[in-house]
Amino acid sequence: MGRKGGNSRLKRQMAPSFWQIKRKERRFVVRSSPGPHQKQHSYPLAIVLRDILKVAGTLREARKVLHEGIIRIDGKVVYDYTRAVGLMDVIELVKTGQTFRLVPKDSRQLVPLPIDNEEKSSKLVRVTSKTTIKMNKLQYGFHDGKTVISDLKMSVGDSCRLELPQSEIKDHIKFQKGYSGLIIGGENAGGMGKIEDIKDGLFSLPKRVVVALSERSVELPVDKVMVVGEETPIIKVS
DSSP: OOOOSOOOEEEGGGSOTTOOSOTTTOSEEEOOOSSSSOGGGEEEHHHIIIIISOSOSSHHHHHHHHHTTOEEETTEEOOOTTOEEETTOEEEETTTTEEEEEEEETTEEEEEEEOOTTTTTEEEEEEEEEEEOGGGOEEEEETTSOEEEESSOOOTTOEEEEETTTTEEEEEEOOOTTSEEEEOSSTTTTOEEEEEEEEOOOSSSOOEEEEEOSSOEEEEEGGGEEEEESSSOSSOOO
């Protein structure tokens, strides 16, 4: 019979360029399972535990740690070692009391940023979809796969601060000029500055945004920038 399940392995040479792994050590590495984040913009949880946070020395040890139920993602216990973790996800190591938020930094898409216990119940998400459902209610989809029904008037590109683990919206940040924007992809990933201008898209060009960095301004597609606050970020992102 043919194989029905997907392959959980990925050739190391084919892994996303931002993965911090030894590409010539072995042939294969764990593949992210379909889930909240796209494969090209996420890590499998086992890779984070073994290669980045160093809480496990092997894949077997990483799976054992997860089996103990001491790893939480966004406030919920996770057991799946292939679970995709990505931008702004909060990873909590219950036994050691350490908590990390995955953020862009120094041109890398995802870097674990240590955060305090007061911050582990907050997560910043970007609005990626807006749909009208029954009773004329609005359902919003976020970059991490979560969806929320809300009476707030938001637009695609705006950001929200969610209260974890129930994913309740606590703050709404409009994507507009004068606010602080965090670059979440490309060679400028991790850069943060004021949004100077938002340019409408053309037939051959997507909608773009101009962000003022410390020494220069850069123009990027809007999906590469996440608004994080008015004057300063409302949560720790760098």
